[in-house]
Amino acid sequence: MSIVINNLKEAIRGESKAKRLYESFSKKAEEDGFFFISKIFHSISFAEEIHIKNHLRALSVITKREYKLEDIITIDENEIQNAVKTTRENLRQAIEGELYETKKMYKEFIEKAIANENDVAELTFNLAKKAERIHAKIFKKCLKNIDKKNIKTQKIFVCQICGNVEFQRPPSRCPICEHDKKFFKEI
Numbered sequence: 666m667s668i669v670i671n672n673l674k675e676a677i678r679g680e681s682k683a684k685r686l687y688e689s690f691s692k693k694a695e696e697d698g699f700f701f702i703s704k705i706f707h708s709i710s711f712a713e714e715i716h717i718k719n720h721l722r723a724l725s726v727i728t729k730r731e732y733k734l735e736d737i738i739t740i741d742e743n744e745i746q747n748a749v750k751t752t753r754e755n756l757r758q759a760i761e762g763e764l765y766e767t768k769k770m771y772k773e774f775i776e777k778a779i780a781n782e783n784d785v786a787e788l789t790f791n792l793a794k795k796a797e798r799i800h801a802k803i804f805k806k807c808l809k810n811i812d813k814k815n816i817k818t819q820k821i822f823v824c825q826i827c828g829n830v831e832f833q834r835p836p837s838r839c840p841i842c843e844h845d846k847k848f849f850k851e852i
């Protein structure tokens with residue numbers, strides 16, 4: 666059981682760092698004139714916040730005590746600011762982080778949750794793993810199109826249950842968590 670609790674805490678630390686990093690990457694993209702990429706970083710930062718909330722809730726349910734984010738992580742602002750590079754490099758860092766989470770970290774955490782018969786942890790890890798895959802795809806597309814001129818800004822919607830990100834309009838049902846479109850928030 667303690668391994669699952671430790672994994673939840675590690676996931677919360679990872680998501681918190683990603684959330685904070687993407688906020689800074691969003692600001693940098695805006696400064697560089699990449700307005701749509703800035704909006705995407707901002708939206709995915711919001712999506713990571715959903716994962717933090719879900720993991721914290723799971724941790725509280727499993728341990729039967731209330732956890733606050735400050736109990737688990739203190740963000741090192743210097744480390745965040747040192748990580749901010751050009752928008753192109755920031756996208757590469759973001760892709761690497763999302764792929765690590767979806768292909769390695771959450772994959773292993775899910776295996777451990779299943780081995781420990783912990784459905785609560787399994788569910789929250791699973792939702793995050795699937796959303797991170799989508800995030801990686803979106804960042805890859807941004808990197809591919811970064812030099813294209815006249816990229817139109819689109820509406821962005823984030824599922825507040827799982828952190829899935831959709832463009833233009835929310836789907837009638839979230840393809841990741843199957844919740845109704847009313848759970849999508851326009852960013």
Ligand SMILES: [Fe+2]
Nearest residue numbers: 763796797800
């Ligand atoms: Fe993500």
Ligand SMILES: [Fe+2]
Nearest residue numbers: 824827839842
């Ligand atoms: Fe969802």
